[in-house]
Amino acid sequence: MNNALKGFLAGIAAVALIITPACKTNKTKVKDDHVVVQPDTAPPSVTIPPNDTATRVQPTDDFVKTDTAPAVTSDVLPTDTEELNRYLQGKGLIRDAFFEYAEATLSSDAQAALTTSANWLKANSKYNLLVEGHCDERGTEQYNLALGDKRAQQAKDYLVASGVDASRIRTVSYGEERPFDPGHDESAWGQNRRAHLVLVGK
Amino acid sequence: MKRSLIAIALALSAASLAAQSQIVTTVDPSQAAKVLKIAIPFPELTPPAGNANAVAVAQEVVHAPFFSVLTRDIAASGVLAIAAIPPNVPASANLAKQVGADFALQMKMWTEANDVVVEARLLDTTGGQPFGKRYRGVVASLPLMAHSLATDLVRAIYGKPGIFLSRIAFASDRTGNWEIWLMDWDGQNQRQITQHGALSILPSWSPDNERMVYTSFARGTSDMYIINRRGGGRIRIPTNLALNTSATFSPVGNDIAFVGSVNGNPDIYLIKDDGSNVRRLTSSATIESTPEWSPNGRQISFTSGRSGTPQIYVMDAEGTNVRRISFEGEWNDDASWSPDGEQLAYTSRVNGRFQIRIMNLVTGQSRIVAGEGSNEQPAWSPDGRWIAFQSNRSGAWQLYRMRVDGSDIQQLTTSGENKEPDWSKKIE
Numbered sequence: 001m002n003n004a005l006k007g008f009l010a011g012i013a014a015v016a017l018i019i020t021p022a023c024k025t026n027k028t029k030v031k032d033d034h035v036v037v038q039p040d041t042a043p044p045s046v047t048i049p050p051n052d053t054a055t056r057v058q059p060t061d062d063f064v065k066t067d068t069a070p071a072v073t074s075d076v077l078p079t080d081t082e083e084l085n086r087y088l089q090g091k092g093l094i095r096d097a098f099f100e101y102a103e104a105t106l107s108s109d110a111q112a113a114l115t116t117s118a119n120w121l122k123a124n125s126k127y128n129l130l131v132e133g134h135c136d137e138r139g140t141e142q143y144n145l146a147l148g149d150k151r152a153q154q155a156k157d158y159l160v161a162s163g164v165d166a167s168r169i170r171t172v173s174y175g176e177e178r179p180f181d182p183g184h185d186e187s188a189w190g191q192n193r194r195a196h197l198v199l200v201g202k
Numbered sequence: 203m204k205r206s207l208i209a210i211a212l213a214l215s216a217a218s219l220a221a222q223s224q225i226v227t228t229v230d231p232s233q234a235a236k237v238l239k240i241a242i243p244f245p246e247l248t249p250p251a252g253n254a255n256a257v258a259v260a261q262e263v264v265h266a267p268f269f270s271v272l273t274r275d276i277a278a279s280g281v282l283a284i285a286a287i288p289p290n291v292p293a294s295a296n297l298a299k300q301v302g303a304d305f306a307l308q309m310k311m312w313t314e315a316n317d318v319v320v321e322a323r324l325l326d327t328t329g330g331q332p333f334g335k336r337y338r339g340v341v342a343s344l345p346l347m348a349h350s351l352a353t354d355l356v357r358a359i360y361g362k363p364g365i366f367l368s369r370i371a372f373a374s375d376r377t378g379n380w381e382i383w384l385m386d387w388d389g390q391n392q393r394q395i396t397q398h399g400a401l402s403i404l405p406s407w408s409p410d411n412e413r414m415v416y417t418s419f420a421r422g423t424s425d426m427y428i429i430n431r432r433g434g435g436r437i438r439i440p441t442n443l444a445l446n447t448s449a450t451f452s453p454v455g456n457d458i459a460f461v462g463s464v465n466g467n468p469d470i471y472l473i474k475d476d477g478s479n480v481r482r483l484t485s486s487a488t489i490e491s492t493p494e495w496s497p498n499g500r501q502i503s504f505t506s507g508r509s510g511t512p513q514i515y516v517m518d519a520e521g522t523n524v525r526r527i528s529f530e531g532e533w534n535d536d537a538s539w540s541p542d543g544e545q546l547a548y549t550s551r552v553n554g555r556f557q558i559r560i561m562n563l564v565t566g567q568s569r570i571v572a573g574e575g576s577n578e579q580p581a582w583s584p585d586g587r588w589i590a591f592q593s594n595r596s597g598a599w600q601l602y603r604m605r606v607d608g609s610d611i612q613q614l615t616t617s618g619e620n621k622e623p624d625w626s627k628k629i630e
Contacts, residue, residue: 102511102533104466130422140535140549140556140578141622142404143505143512145424145447146461146468146491153466171466172423173445177380177401 085199093120097155099193102139104150106158110195114155117197118162129164131155132196133173134180136189141175148173155195170200238304238359239285242273243293245309245320256312256319264311264318267344274388275352275366278610280587282356298327305332307355316340322351324358333358345390353630365585367630369431371395371405371414372601376618382416384431387583387625389601389614395433402427404622406450411626415439415449415458415475426460428475439477448492451475452519453627454499459483461491470504470521483521495519496539503527503537503546514548514561527561530568534559536579540586540606547580547589558591560606571608581623582606590614590623 078084088094095113097106106114121129133148133155152171160166180196181188245264249256276282285303293308310321317338324333335354337347349366356364366387374383374394382396382405395414396402402418413435415428426439426446439446443462450459462471462480470483470493484490489507496502496516503516514528514537527546528534533556536549543563550559556576561568575595582589583603590603599619604611614620 139533140492140512142448142461142492143489143507143533143535145445146463146489149445149463149468150466150489153463157466170423171444172419174401174419177403 081199081201088120088199092116094197094199096197097151097158097195098190099151099195101136101189101193102147104147104154106154110155111158114158115162118159118164121159121164121168122162125165125168127199128168128170128201129159130198130200131159131169131171132178132198133171133175134178134192134194134196135176136192137176137179137184138189139176141177145173145175145177148175151193151195155197237281237283239283239302240276240324240355240359241285241287241293241298241301241303241306242276243287243291243297243306243308244269245311246292247311249312250310250321253312253314255314257314259311259313259318263341264344267341268311268318268320268348271345271348271388271390272352275349275364276355278388279352279356279364279366280605281360293323293325295325295327295329298325303327305359314338318344318347320347320351322355324355345386349386362585363629365583365587365629368584368626369411370581370590370601370603370614370626371407371624372615372620373403373405373416373622374615374618374620376620382414382429383620385614387603389603389612392615392617395429395431396427396436397433404448406624407626408451409453409627411628411630413451414624415451415460417447417449426458426473439473439475441471441473441477441480443471443480450494452495452499453497459493459495459502461493470502483517484524492535492537494537494539497541497543503539505535505537514546516563527563528559530559538580538582540582541584542586547582549578549580558589560589571604571606573608573611579622581625583625584627584629588625590625592621592623 078087094117097110097113099110100107121127131152133152135144135148139147152173156169156171159169179192181191247259247261249258273284277284285301287297287301291297293306295306298304298306304327306325308323308325312319318341320337322335323331326332333355337350339347352366353364368387369384370387371382371384373380377394379399380401380403381394381398382402383392383394385392396418398418398420400418400420402416405414405416407414411431413428413430415426417424418427424446426441426449427436428439429436441462443464445461445463445468447461452459456475457472458475459470459472461468467487469485469490472481472483473479486506486508490504492505494503500519501516502519503514505512506515511532512535513526514534515524515526517524528548528550531551533551534548538547546561546563548559549556552570556578557570558572558577558580559568559570572591572593575593577591577593580589580591587605588603589606590601592599593602599621600616601614601620601623602611603614
């Protein structure tokens with residue numbers, strides 16, 4: 001295979017990756033697209049830097065769900081733990097689980113968030129995880145510390161059931177002591193009832 | 203401060219006072235409703251003749267830190283009222299008679315070396331002197347001397363000491379982190395006890411008022427610590443459990459009740475204060491939290507979600523004989539026993555706001571006290587007359603105290619946010 005063809009196929013692969021989120025699990029369509037391209041057609045003039053390609057792909061949740069997460073190479077992840085957490089949360093690769101008032105059971109949304117997080121954690125086994133249980137201010141402090149413990153454990157149990165090694169996950173409850181949103185309305189309370197996932201150094 | 207604690211409150215050895223019995227007038231506690239009146243003129247500041255070491259003390263030195271503290275204590279005592287008196291009249295039996303008081307308090311103050319000396323004599327209307335005592339300490343100890351004198355006066359007249367030497371432990375974020383703090387019963391003399399630089403909360407006194415147990419996140423996990431009341435001797439009590447919250451000393455023996463958790467199942471546990479002998483008392487799959495000992499140590503109240511909402515329960519200290527106490531409202535927590543063991547004060551949600559509810563365990567009747575804002579975490583004074591609590595009525599969490607009937611509400615803190623009061627247990 002000559003270099004031109006290699007570059008061309010890399011380009012195809014990149015296109016396929018970009019398309020993937022939109023077509024979700026329809027991998028055969030990607031294959032069809034590949035077939036459509038005639039081998040003797042002139043290679044596209046775009047020269048995509050091979051190393052950058054994968055990381056430039058916008059990783060949506062769907063992208064991660066199709067098990068292509070390893071395409072995000074770890075060498076471009078922020079080395080600072082705080083930055084790393086901001087980056088992964090910002091990209092939606094690690095997602096917190098939110099709870100109903102006074103509840104510690106996982107809603108389907110919370111389960112989806114944890115599935116996303118589990119996928120990234122499985123693909124990036126060099127990171128350990130701290131799960132913080134948080135509550136809104138409407139309860140009492142002492143009971144909420146216990147409720148936060150239950151929330152954190154529920155999230156941990158789901159991650160473990162999704163294949164993340166239990167020994168990588170530690171939990172702590174902050175009850176209502178460390179709200180994310182200092183407000184006193186429904187929107188703030190909704191933000192504050194969560195299992196917050198924090199990557200910690202190995 | 204520590205040295206002055208030892209230095210003060212030396213019983214008067216002078217022959218003139220030693221001959222007197224310290225307590226000759228004792229009111230039957232069953233007549234507690236009778237409020238006796240006492241005339242308290244400002245202390246005489248002329249050094250006593252014949253004491254070559256005595257030097258005059260300035261009025262401004264003793265006014266706020268001593269005289270104001272003393273009169274505030276007496277006015278709040280519930281058993282003594284302060285009689286209105288004409289200005290510049292020295293204390294005497296005659297003065298007491300003139301103003302319709304039962305007693306007059308004569309005080310002389312001066313300085314000796316580095317100490318301020320207070321000589322106090324309680325005079326009745328017949329020329330008798332039911333009480334006399336001399337106190338001394340450095341200027342910084344003047345409030346403590348005033349609290350000591352007020353405590354002794356109530357003891358001399360009423361038969362039981364006042365609680366003016368009691369202290370309230372609490373958590374405050376005024377340094378930027380939540381740390382454990384202490385203050386005198388009147389909110390004065392607030393001082394920081396822990397220096398974790400990390401979330402440190404829920405202090406609870408030992409029965410001898412020497413130590414506190416609390417929870418700190420200093421290691422990134424929530425751990426149980428014990429510290430003495432001067433901020434020294436800090437130890438961590440390892441439990442091998444999560445949470446380690448709501449820890450509280452048994453009033454008898456050396457057990458600590460606390461909330462521990464294994465695999466996200468918070469339950470009530472006991473541990474010895476040396477970290478040995480962990481025992482689990484509850485075994486429900488639901489949340490159990492907030493244990494509190496009955497004053498005789500035989501029962502433990504706690505909060506459980508087993509009915510679907512947080513409610514107050516009581517069990518025997520062995521974990522048996524569990525019965526539900528609270529039935530009103532969909533969120534109850536923070537139960538605290540009155541010193542006589544007959545009442546439970548707890549946080550109870552009423553119309554969407556938390557209020558302090560006081561439940562009579564004998565009759566099963568309860569009433570709501572407090573008022574504006576959310577009012578939580580009640581703590582009884584050691585004489586059962588007052589309740590300290592936290593309220594957000596000002597827009598921030600601050601500590602207040604009130605009489606058990608809800609009257610006389612006074613704000614105790616203003617700096618930063620403050621919460622989780624626990625009143626010292628033993629009357630000193």
